[in-house]
Amino acid sequence: DGGITQSPKYLFRKEGQNVTLSCEQNLNHDAMYWYRQDPGQGLRLIYYSQIVNDFQKGDIAEGYSVSREKKESFPLTVTSAQKNPTAFYLCASSYRVSTEAFFGQGTRLTVV
Amino acid sequence: GESVGLHLPTLSVQEGDNSIINCAYSNSASDYFIWYKQESGKGPQFIIDIRSNMDKRQGQRVTVLLNKTVKHLSLQIAATQPGDSAVYFCAENADYSGAGSYQLTFGKGTKLSVIP
Numbered sequence: 723d724g725g726i727t728q729s730p731k732y733l734f735r736k737e738g739q740n741v742t743l744s745c746e747q748n749l750n751h752d753a754m755y756w757y758r759q760d761p762g763q764g765l766r767l768i769y770y771s772q773i774v775n776d777f778q779k780g781d782i783a784e785g786y787s788v789s790r791e792k793k794e795s796f797p798l799t800v801t802s803a804q805k806n807p808t809a810f811y812l813c814a815s816s817y818r819v820s821t822e823a824f825f826g827q828g829t830r831l832t833v834v
Numbered sequence: 835g836e837s838v839g840l841h842l843p844t845l846s847v848q849e850g851d852n853s854i855i856n857c858a859y860s861n862s863a864s865d866y867f868i869w870y871k872q873e874s875g876k877g878p879q880f881i882i883d884i885r886s887n888m889d890k891r892q893g894q895r896v897t898v899l900l901n902k903t904v905k906h907l908s909l910q911i912a913a914t915q916p917g918d919s920a921v922y923f924c925a926e927n928a929d930y931s932g933a934g935s936y937q938l939t940f941g942k943g944t945k946l947s948v949i950p
Contacts, residue, residue: 755938764940764941764943765878765923765925765940767937767938767939770937770938812878814877814938816938821866822880823868823880823938825870825877825879826877827876828876830875
């Protein structure tokens with residue numbers, strides 16, 4: 723099946739640790755995005771990538787890092803510099819910008 | 835950057851009635867808009883989209899209206915069903931930096947509750 727897959731679904735992290743969230747798509751999409759969602763809130767853009775080996779900061783990039791070495795993969799690292807990392811993280815992809823974005827099922831990160 | 839906002843945070847409708855969810859956007863350069871439905875604990879699902887050169891688009895039981903004069907977007911759901919209960923987000927695609935780098939920006943969402 724074609725789609726976008728995020729893993730793991732639930733993730734627990736100790737304070738001070740970095741953690742990497744996986745996002746893979748087999749839709750042959752050029753653009754990929756990472757969003758953060760807090761309870762009862764909308765989606766805020768962390769990073770996005772329009773093409774392999776290129777990415778741009780979104781509205782809340784501080785404390786996060788990404789890479790785009792392959793078209794299919796756009797992992798997000800939540801670093802220890804992110805002061806409030808507990809949230810629901812959503813990855814999306816689209817054929818190109820200005821087209822429909824498809825979302826994964828999300829990763830719920832909890833800092834313990 | 836400029837943001838997309840929603841007029842109504844919650845909406846309760848009777849099963850079978852029509853629902854209207856509204857959205858205001860502020861970036862006049864936005865060229866593409868999408869409505870998403872998000873059920874609890876899941877990722878958003880695409881409902882319908884519309885480009886800035888259109889003012890109306892219809893899908894199955896849903897219609898999106900775009901009024902560029904007042905920067906307003908609405909989603910109409912006909913004959914609302916219990917399965918329509920979810921949070922609905924509008925999103926706009928715009929180049930905030932002016933450098934040809936487009937972002938898809940979301941509003942806060944409206945929670946739709948369908949009363950059986």
